[in-house]
Amino acid sequence: MESVKSKSYEVHINELAQAALNQHISKSDYSRIFLLVDENTKAHCLPIFKKMMDAPIDSLLEIKSGEENKHIHTCLQLWQDLSNLDGDRKSLLINLGGGVLTDMGGFVASTFKRGIDFINIPTTLLSMVDASIGGKTGVDLGSLKNQIGVINQPQMVLVFPEFLATLDPRQTKSGYAEMLKHGLIQDREYWNDLNQKGDFTDASCIQKSIAIKNKVVLEDPTEQGLRKILNFGHTLGHAIESYCLDNPNKKTLLHGEAIAAGMILEGYLSHELRGLSKLSLDEIKKGFLRHFDPVDFAPDDIESILQLLKYDKKNSHGNVNFVLLQEIGNAVTDIKIPEELFHKAFAYYRE
Incomplete structure (x- = not known):
């Protein structure tokens, strides 16, 4: 299926997505590769994703799922984790999850060390068609939606519709x-x-x-x-x-x-x-x-x-x-x- 081309990145679907991911990582000199998941994508999507990726993942980062966790305190945890795990400006953060995770992961990557590369791999229909596309990143302020954030584009967005089978209706x-x-x-x-x-x-x-x-x-x-x-x-x-x-x-x-x-x-x-x-x-x-x-x-x-x-x-x-x-x-x-x-x-x- 044909990829969708944006100005600075592409959205790849199915087989093209897997090929694009491995090609990008093989030609990029990343110092460390981090993968961000929540408890749901860790259980249901991570085993599938590991089989798609040729390069090893250096460190797995995990957050709790849900809009109630989309706040600056979760970002503080992730920034600290990246720092403790020797993340630097040549690191890559891969966001494997729904809209909450890709919004927050993109924001964390865009602000850590004044910006590191990130790739969005949406696992919900909402994030595939909306949240992971367009470069909007950020978190909520209390219960107020998306009050803090930046617009910053990912290296690519990779869509695997098979992940939808892991969701409830x-x-x-x-x-x-x-x-x-x-x-x-x-x-x-x-x-x-x-x-x-x-x-x-x-x-x-x-x-x-x-x-x-x-x-x-x-x-x-x-x-x-x-x-x-x-x-x-x-x-x-x-x-x-x-x-x-x-x-x-x-x-x-x-x-x-x-x-x-x-x-x-x-x-x-x-x-x-x-x-x-x-x-x-x-x-x-x-x-x-x-x-x-x-x-x-x-x-x-x-x-x-x-x-x-x-x-x-x-x-x-x-x-x-x-x-x-x-x-x-x-x-x-x-x-x-x-x-x-x-x-x-x-x-x-x-x-």
Whole structure:
């Protein structure tokens, strides 16, 4: 399957990924090779990965899985481990895991010794089609998503769809939400295909989503304009995710589950403010609720979620900026929302 080329690196899939990894390491004079895993990828993915790699791994680094561990204290542990294990500026860090691990591993590599090389090997659908692509790295600040980080590109991203067999269906579905988003913001036909598709984990769908995200990132690598469209559903979705993570009385949501709700809500705002048709709005809602359980929002929950919007990374000059849809496949950025529309959006979601 053809690789996806970015400006400074490539995303390789299946057999090409294995060949690219071994070729890159054989021609690079790395002083030490570190592999970062969590308890899940150590048990389920590491044995597979070791058979793919010709060169020896010098040291294995391990962190605990889960968004609740994506914080600076975990980074401190990893920086200390790299230092204790004689890591230097010619070291390589390979990140074998989901979005939490590749985000954090990329950040640790980008800041250790002012930057060492890293390679992302995503093991969840979410990280394959989104988190490991585009160079965004970082950690959360408390329960606030991705507040600390840098944009820095990996040497390569290697996608092995066979790792998806190690996941439970809920984790896989979380990545499906991001794939649907790619269709909503850039490609109506892709949205139609995915929305009707029974199997969204085949390599061709993964490659299509990677290609859509890569195209956007190539045009706007530092998120000054177009790249903001990748945040559709994420302004409210991240606030929902943070609120549920920080509230012991609420079920913790996976990223895709939260942004699925966010895309329905922001779809409603698109209908009110940018002319998205009611037919398309209902199509979006029906599509997501076919695959994702509705989230129960009480009035107090909604107020708390709206308070979290002030921490969104796209904000500027005190304004909360939204990405909305003019139609399916066509997104616009930097839209201000009248406050009364938020409550109408939640009311539409709950209908």
